[in-house]
Amino acid sequence: KTYNVAVVGTGAVGQTMLKVLEERNFPVGKLKVLATSRSAGKTVTFRGEEYVIEETTPASFAGIDVALFAGGEASKIYGRAAVEAGAVVIDNSSNFRMDPEVPLVVPEVNPQDVRWHKGLIANPNCSTIQMVVALKPIYDAAGIKRIVVSTYQAVSGAGQEAIDELRQQSQQVLAGEEVTGKVFPWQIAFNCLPHIDVFLENGYSKEEMKMVNETKKIMGDDQIQVTATTVRVPVFNGHSEAVNVETREKLTAAAARELLRRAPGVVVVDDLAAKAYPLAIQADGRDEVFVGRIREDFTIANGLNMWVVADNLRKGAATNAVQIAELLVQEGLL
Numbered sequence: 001k002t003y004n005v006a007v008v009g010t011g012a013v014g015q016t017m018l019k020v021l022e023e024r025n026f027p028v029g030k031l032k033v034l035a036t037s038r039s040a041g042k043t044v045t046f047r048g049e050e051y052v053i054e055e056t057t058p059a060s061f062a063g064i065d066v067a068l069f070a071g072g073e074a075s076k077i078y079g080r081a082a083v084e085a086g087a088v089v090i091d092n093s094s095n096f097r098m099d100p101e102v103p104l105v106v107p108e109v110n111p112q113d114v115r116w117h118k119g120l121i122a123n124p125n126c127s128t129i130q131m132v133v134a135l136k137p138i139y140d141a142a143g144i145k146r147i148v149v150s151t152y153q154a155v156s157g158a159g160q161e162a163i164d165e166l167r168q169q170s171q172q173v174l175a176g177e178e179v180t181g182k183v184f185p186w187q188i189a190f191n192c193l194p195h196i197d198v199f200l201e202n203g204y205s206k207e208e209m210k211m212v213n214e215t216k217k218i219m220g221d222d223q224i225q226v227t228a229t230t231v232r233v234p235v236f237n238g239h240s241e242a243v244n245v246e247t248r249e250k251l252t253a254a255a256a257r258e259l260l261r262r263a264p265g266v267v268v269v270d271d272l273a274a275k276a277y278p279l280a281i282q283a284d285g286r287d288e289v290f291v292g293r294i295r296e297d298f299t300i301a302n303g304l305n306m307w308v309v310a311d312n313l314r315k316g317a318a319t320n321a322v323q324i325a326e327l328l329v330q331e332g333l334l
C-alpha cells in the first residue's frame with residue numbers, strides 16, 4: 001500500500017523531510033511539494049524524479065493521506081483545511097504543540113499518544129526531542145524529579161540563511177574584515193549567544209520554555225521540574241546538550257549507561273580512554289541520539305550528568321516527523 005504525501009515548506013527542514021522520506025523508503029504514492037509563492041515554480045528531486053513546487057492553497061490537500069508541515073505559519077493557515085481534506089497533519093511548528101487536543105510525539109518515548117490524534121500530530125522542538133530520547137530509559141528505570149539542561153545549538157536550527165551567515169562571518173573574521181550579519185542578534189562566528197527566539201516576562205527565552213513545557217507533555221508527567229539555558233554556538237549542524245538529571249531512585253552511571261545501550265534510537269559513545277564521546281560533526285546526517293560523558297553528579301544523592309548530541313534537522317525535526325508517519329502506518333491509522 002502507498003500513501004499520498006504532501007511536504008509543506010522547502011527550506012532546510014522541508015528539504016530534509018524529502019531526503020528522509022526517500023532514504024527510509026517511506027511508501028510514498030503521490031508526492032506534492034508545497035510552499036509560498038516565493039518558492040513556487042522551483043523544482044526539487046525525489047526518487048530521481050523532478051517535482052515542481054506548488055503554491056499552497058486550501059485545495060492543495062485533496063487526496064493527500066499525510067501532510068508534513070516543515071514549520072512556520074503554514075499550519076496555522078492550512079492545517080485545518082488539510083485535516084478537513086482527509087489528511088493527517090504532522091506539524092513541525094510549535095503552533096499546536098501545547099494544544100490538549102494534539103498529541104506531541106517522539107516515537108521512542110510516547111508512541112501510544114498517536115492513537116488519540118484528531119487529525120493533527122505535533123512534532124516537538126529539536127532540543128526537546130533529543131533530550132527526551134536520552135532521558136526516557138532513565139525515567140522508566142528510576143523516575144525523574146528535576147532536569148537542568150544547557151544547550152549548544154547549531155546555526156542550521158535557524159535555517160539556510162543562518163548557515164550562510166556563519167560561513168560568511170567566519171571568513172570575514174579570519175580575513176580581518178568587518179563582520180556583517182542579520183540573522184542573529186550579535187556576531188555568531190567565534191561567539192556564543194544565550195539568545196534563541198524571543199525573551200519572555202520570566203527572563204527565559206521561548207526556546208528554553210519550549211524545553212520546559214514540551215518535556216512534561218511528552219513524558220506525561222507534570223511533576224518533572226525542568227530548567228534550561230539554550231545557547232547558539234558557531235556549529236553548522238548538530239545540537240549538543242549538557243543534561244543534569246535528578247532521579248527519584250538511585251541509578252549509578254554504569255546502570256544508566258547499560259540502560260542507554262539498550263534504548264531505542266540511542267547510541268552510547270562513552271569511552272574516555274579512547275577520547276570517545278558524542279560529537280556534533282559525527283552526528284551530522286545520522287538519525288540516532290548520541291549519549292556520552294555519563295557520570296554521577298556527586299553533589300546530590302541521585303544525580304547524573306550526560307552529554308547528548310543529535311542532528312537537529314534529522315532526528316530533531318524531519319526524521320522524527322517521518323517516524324511518526326511510519327508509526328501511523330504500523331498502527332493502521334493512515
Ligand SMILES: O=C(O)C/C=C/c1cccc(C(=O)O)c1C(=O)O
Nearest residue numbers: 072092093094095125126153157158
Ligand atoms: O533554533 C533552533 O535551533 C531550533 C528552532 C526551532 C524553531 C524555529 C522557528 C520557529 C519554531 C516554531 O515552530 O515555533 C521553531 C520550533 O520550535 O521548532
